[in-house]
Amino acid sequence: MITLNTDSARKFTEKNEVDEALELSGKSFKQLQDGSGPGAEWRGWRDILASPNDALLEKIDKSAAKIRKDADVLIVCGIGGSYLGARAVIDALKSEFSQEGPEVIYAGHQISGRYLENLINHLNTPREDGRPKSVYMNVISKSGSTTEPAIAFRILRRWMHNMYGDKASDRIICTTGETGGALNKVIDAYGYEKFIIPDDVGGRFSVLTPVGLLPVAVAGIDIRSLYYGAVEAYNSLEKAPEQLLEYTAVRYALYKKGYCIDALASMESPLNSFGNWIQQLYGESEGKGGHGLFPVVLNYTTDLHSLGQMMQQGQRNVMESFITVKEPLSKISVDTEEEDFDGLNYLQGKTLHEINKQAYLGTHQAHENGGVPIFTIELERLSPEAVGQLIYTLELATAVFVYNLGQNPFDQPGVEDYKKAMFKLLGKP
Numbered sequence: 001m002i003t004l005n006t007d008s009a010r011k012f013t014e015k016n017e018v019d020e021a022l023e024l025s026g027k028s029f030k031q032l033q034d035g036s037g038p039g040a041e042w043r044g045w046r047d048i049l050a051s052p053n054d055a056l057l058e059k060i061d062k063s064a065a066k067i068r069k070d071a072d073v074l075i076v077c078g079i080g081g082s083y084l085g086a087r088a089v090i091d092a093l094k095s096e097f098s099q100e101g102p103e104v105i106y107a108g109h110q111i112s113g114r115y116l117e118n119l120i121n122h123l124n125t126p127r128e129d130g131r132p133k134s135v136y137m138n139v140i141s142k143s144g145s146t147t148e149p150a151i152a153f154r155i156l157r158r159w160m161h162n163m164y165g166d167k168a169s170d171r172i173i174c175t176t177g178e179t180g181g182a183l184n185k186v187i188d189a190y191g192y193e194k195f196i197i198p199d200d201v202g203g204r205f206s207v208l209t210p211v212g213l214l215p216v217a218v219a220g221i222d223i224r225s226l227y228y229g230a231v232e233a234y235n236s237l238e239k240a241p242e243q244l245l246e247y248t249a250v251r252y253a254l255y256k257k258g259y260c261i262d263a264l265a266s267m268e269s270p271l272n273s274f275g276n277w278i279q280q281l282y283g284e285s286e287g288k289g290g291h292g293l294f295p296v297v298l299n300y301t302t303d304l305h306s307l308g309q310m311m312q313q314g315q316r317n318v319m320e321s322f323i324t325v326k327e328p329l330s331k332i333s334v335d336t337e338e339e340d341f342d343g344l345n346y347l348q349g350k351t352l353h354e355i356n357k358q359a360y361l362g363t364h365q366a367h368e369n370g371g372v373p374i375f376t377i378e379l380e381r382l383s384p385e386a387v388g389q390l391i392y393t394l395e396l397a398t399a400v401f402v403y404n405l406g407q408n409p410f411d412q413p414g415v416e417d418y419k420k421a422m423f424k425l426l427g428k429p
């Protein structure tokens with residue numbers, strides 16, 4: 001199971017502050033369970049774990065197996081909650097340099113024309129054996145009307161139809177709401193295969209629906225283990241939520257004291273994208289009504305050489321949340337050399353895991369001494385089960401924390417404002 005360690009963070013709070021926040025977190029959890037909190041109609045992310053749908057997992061696996069067999073490239077076209085979860089899981093569990101299975105590339109997560117042009121050039125570049133690449137696309141949009149993926153889909157759909165003619169329809173899989181949205185109209189017109197996103201599951205809580213599961217399965221990751229890891233976390237946290245409530249309570253007590261930034265740090269680059277998923281989960285859920293901690297992703301030790309100074313000696317309004325993995329992710333070690341020209345002989349024979357662990361402990365010590373309250377969120381190992389556990393644990397922590405703030409964790413009304421301004425400038429009818 002996931003360990004949520006609050007020992008360091010607690011040092012920056014008083015006992016009565018945490019006790020009060022604990023009581024509040026307990027009430028928030030109850031609200032979530034009994035459906036008396038705001039946005040109760042969007043608690044489907046819990047229901048899908050309370051009653052797992054094995055038939056759906058099988059359907060997703062079947063579709064993924066066909067793509068894996070046929071495709072050189074899978075384009076995942078979506079933005080926000082419609083792609084960050086899949087990317088987080090794939091980057092955490094698949095080697096950065098793996099040649100096994102289709103290459104997964106992302107589109108529709110921004111509007112850079114240069115990126116899309118380069119992507120199309122990449123699709124047009126033949127494989128090493130001279131044959132054209134075999135391309136599949138999974139377009140994902142719950143509303144079916146989000147501008148960024150809609151534009152990329154229109155352009156890439158044209159490319160696919162030019163390339164494959166009528167057969168393009170067999171290579172395009174859409175994941176969207178059951179009804180409504182422009183994407184459903186396109187699906188009806190072209191007959192693309194469709195996976196449904198349940199109405200009661202919001203985008204950033206949807207990684208364990210076909211939204212995340214199809215791309216993850218295409219990447220060759222065992223989605224049953226991922227899913228049932230989350231089911232296990234759901235069942236255990238329903239019975240024993242104490243540690244999670246303590247985490248949300250201490251985080252809330254610090255927030256009330258003026259800590260307004262949560263630096264989400266990890267020491268392992270495979271977890272970098274996971275930081276982006278958490279950033280969206282926390283940020284889009286919390287940031288409303290003038291509330292919320294600003295989540296920022298730090299990839300260590302890389303960012304110790306950019307934001308490390310700010311963490312150590314900047315304004316003291318930052319807390320830090322480390323995501324760590326207990327079991328070593330590799331065995332690679334520093335070579336032994338007779339001469340010590342590079343001065344590294346003091347490390348010879350040590351694994352990079354050991355060195356990175358000391359880097360983590362040293363950073364933890366320095367930042368805490370510098371006035372940064374620290375949480376540690378630890379996975380036993382980097383496996384599909386543990387990643388599934390982490391997903392649900394953090395989803396639950398988000399909902400409880402946002403109820404502590406008295407807000408609706410599941411909507412994002414503020415996102416509409418940039419869209420309205422942009423549409424006006426673009427002259428959208």
Ligand code: PA5
Pocket residue numbers: 079080081082140141142143144145146149202203204205284412
């Ligand atoms: O969490 C959310 O609901 C959002 O981030 C959405 O996922 C994002 O805006 C994309 O929306 P859609 O899936 O409707 O295209």
